[in-house]
Amino acid sequence: MVNYLATVVVTLKQVVNDPQGLTVRSGLRQLGFEEVDEVRVGKHIEVRLSAENEKAARARVSEMCRKLLANHVIEDVRFQVEQQDAQVGASR
Amino acid sequence: MVNYLATVVVTLKQVVNDPQGLTVRSGLRQLGFEEVDEVRVGKHIEVRLSAENEKAARARVSEMCRKLLANHVIEDVRFQVEQQDAQVGASR
Numbered sequence: 001m002v003n004y005l006a007t008v009v010v011t012l013k014q015v016v017n018d019p020q021g022l023t024v025r026s027g028l029r030q031l032g033f034e035e036v037d038e039v040r041v042g043k044h045i046e047v048r049l050s051a052e053n054e055k056a057a058r059a060r061v062s063e064m065c066r067k068l069l070a071n072h073v074i075e076d077v078r079f080q081v082e083q084q085d086a087q088v089g090a091s092r
Numbered sequence: 093m094v095n096y097l098a099t100v101v102v103t104l105k106q107v108v109n110d111p112q113g114l115t116v117r118s119g120l121r122q123l124g125f126e127e128v129d130e131v132r133v134g135k136h137i138e139v140r141l142s143a144e145n146e147k148a149a150r151a152r153v154s155e156m157c158r159k160l161l162a163n164h165v166i167e168d169v170r171f172q173v174e175q176q177d178a179q180v181g182a183s184r
Contacts, residue, residue, distance in 0.1 A: 002106065003129070009136050027160055033152065037095070037140040044134040045100050045116065049127045068119055083152065 001050040003084040004057040008069055008077060011042035016074045045069060048084070057081050093142040095176040096149040100161055100169060103134035108166045137161060140176070149173050 012018050018040050025039040047064065051057035058081050070077035104110050110132050117131040139156065142147035150173050162169035 001127075011136065011138070021137075024160070028139075028156055031156075031159055031161040033141070033156055035093075035141045035143060035152065036156075037142065038138075039140070040138045042138070044103065044136040045113075046103070046130075046132045046134070047120075047128060048130040050129065051127060061170070062126065064120055064123075064125055064128075067123055068116070 001053065002054075002057075003048065003050050004054065004081050006047040006049065006057065006061040006079050006081045007062065008045040008047060008065060008079040009042060010045065010070045010075050010077050012040060013074055013076055030065050042075075054081055054083065066074075093144065094146075094149075095140065095142050096146065097176050098115055098141065098149065098153040098173045098174050100137040100139060100153065100171040102137065102157075102162045102167050102169050104132060105166055115163060126174050134167075144174065146173055158175060178181040 009078060012021075020041040021039040024041060025036055028039065040046045047061065049060065051060060061079055061081060065079065066072070066075045104113075112133040113131040115128060116133060117128055120128045120131065141152065142150060143152060153171055153173060157169045157171065158164070
């Protein structure tokens with residue numbers, strides 16, 4: 001088994017209202033960042049998992065997205081998978 | 093002025109406890125994803141802004157991170173800035 005790091009980005013679909021983003025935008029503008037036009041806030045999820053190979057890892061992460069990580073009615077999801085060193089705790 | 097899209101990723105520092113990540117990990121494992129080792133949840137923030145040039149945009153986004161977007165005591169932050177087409181609403 002090989003260790004992989006999947007980075008999953010979950011964002012609200014463009015047609016869905018984003019109150020958190022509006023709040024951040026308002027805060028930035030109050031702080032003097034008047035050049036800010038729009039802010040959208042999504043989730044950045046890092047999943048460490050083991051799998052036989054990268055193809056298998058990608059299939060499992062895709063299933064995780066479908067079953068738990070994203071709400072496909074209102075959210076878009078994309079991810080990338082990269083192989084990790086066997087031992088955790090070295091330079092990372 | 094040119095339009096830019098800044099993508100800011102805010103993650104908890106590795107030494108900081110991540111209850112949200114633990115909850116997602118637990119949920120995944122209960123759904124049968126027993127190969128999941130660790131989950132960390134961070135924020136993915138998209139900021140649309142205008143600036144004279146990319147260097148100026150990067151400087152302003154860096155300031156936004158410092159002043160509002162991230163808590164530097166417990167969070168790490170990184171971002172990238174890319175130029176957008178002048179008109180919004182076309183292919184993106």
